């Protein structure tokens with residue numbers, strides 16, 4: 036088992052950031068599509084909040100070795116589960132010890148955000164927490180319940196709006212194919228609805244893959260759950276974009292190795308037609324139509 040100071044994951048976009056471990060593992064760790072802390076990377080990690088002094092020592096080390104000018108990612112499955120005063124102290128320390136920090140970011144769970152007051156969220160924003168990455172995965176309550184996400188659409192909407200109102204940018208993750216064939220339509224319509232309600236700063240797609248350490252593996256093997264084909268995944272993305280409300284101005288990325296396209300937009304309100312036309316052309320491409328479904332068991 037890895038200790039919390041040894042980090043397992045960070046968003047792809049934070050690949051060149053300075054990683055400062057704040058929490059280890061995940062306080063929930065029950066999502067049926069997630070193997071991150073259940074052995075997917077060859078080891079497990081228990082949930083823990085690191086002692087403040089240890090985190091500060093890591094920041095001191097980074098300063099000593101001249102890690103100035105980098106973005107800083109406060110690592111761990113859900114650092115926002117930690118008390119606000121502890122997080123404020125860490126963000127402040129980063130800003131004092133490191134020069135020209137491009138941004139400070141971390142993962143966040145919706146229920147952790149809802150446990151904090153508006154004043155606490157504002158304090159985090161003012162101290163310099165710039166952006167949080169949150170796994171919405173789906174806007175469908177049916178899919179969220181089946182996948183044991185532990186959060187419903189209403190809570191995501193509330194948490195998302197409160198973060199944005201506090202001045203913290205929000206990047207949401209959507210998992211294509213998470214409803215399988217059975218719930219693909221509901222997954223599309225409800226995800227578009229939740230994105231429309233929140234209008235997050237950014238949303239990003241990734242594609243469901245199921246490795247043997249993930250609880251959903253058994254359902255895949257028994258045929259209870261089925262993976263969408265490349266074209267079906269592209270169609271889900273296309274239909275989510277097509278069903279967004281006119282108010283949505285989010286940046287959109289496909290910056291994950293699991294995806295079947297890499298289209299992006301700086302403002303989906305402006306680029307919606309381009310996005311849909313491009314995805315239509317991919318879906319009609321005979322090479323993509325014949326492409327076998329890849330199930331990545333290591334990423």
Ligand code: SF4
Nearest residue numbers: 061064065066069112
């Ligand atoms: S998806 Fe996120 S919340 Fe769910 S078990 Fe994995 S790390 Fe925890």
